Amino acid sequence: MNTRPYVVCHVFAGLNGRIDGAYMLDPAASPARAAYSRMQVEFGADAVAYGAVTTKGFVGSRPLALGTHGSAPKGDFVAPHAERSFYISVDPVGEIAWESATYRRAGRADAHVIEVLTEAASPAYRDYLRERGVSYVLAGSRGLDLPLALRKLRELFGIERLLVCGGGKTDMSFLAAGVLDELSLVLSPTVSGEPETASVFDEMPRSAGGSHAFSLERVERLAGDGLHLVYRVRRRCRAVRFWRLPRGWPLRAALPAARRTGPPGSRAAPLRARSRRTRPSTTSSTTLCSMATGSCSSPQRSIRRRRI
Incomplete structure (x- = not known):
């Protein structure tokens, strides 16, 4: 029996692997971008997960004015909700200033907001979420424990299929934790070269050294010269060690x-x-x-x- 959701990383990128920049607004990118959005709906996932930086781009980055103390009890919080879809905000220290417990986006079903936190998130922030009816799960003391978070999302909310849609650090965190099952990569036939722009998998955590391997499952040519690549995560390579060849060895x-x-x-x-x-x-x-x-x-x- 599966104890966590099946996790798919669904990403839109330019030909240089970047997931943000002017290439996205190029008219030549429009057909691939439309296909990416259509696929996101067709996956039929129970939830979509984004990192804190990406979420701030959606809901704003208003600073929070929280007290120094809070009365939130220990443990997870499942708020009453009628929505059957979920927006998962991977927000380890608690930064997102949610105004509502429902995430609304044109053309999509309303989604109940769930914050994935660590114990580093203050009790005052947890009080803030409870007051607004935002659910949360705690996973890890300081570092984020994604396997634990996914088990809780399955047990508490019945989430069986999860899309991870960025940013690059969040994508890499799921891959490095060994909880990513599939990569759905939509490539736009465009490129832009902004400096310090995130890539599909970005900034691997120090504790996760080594390489990751994928198996190509499917390739589809999209309208407008885009590509849809589907990979299964195969394995992570063990740490590499090197030796000097003794003199005279062929x-x-x-x-x-x-x-x-x-x-x-x-x-x-x-x-x-x-x-x-x-x-x-x-x-x-x-x-x-x-x-x-x-x-x-x-x-x-x-x-x-x-x-x-």
């Missing part, structure tokens, strides 16, 4: 030996910084991630055999 012998022996104390010593007594000679190429883990693909880099 490359074809080094790869299996590096996997078999590994550092330290093996014939394949850990790679160290170049000393003054070393200089590069013949260069060969291989897939370093495969040498280290035997499990994932990555761009080729060069391994230099050094003579001491």
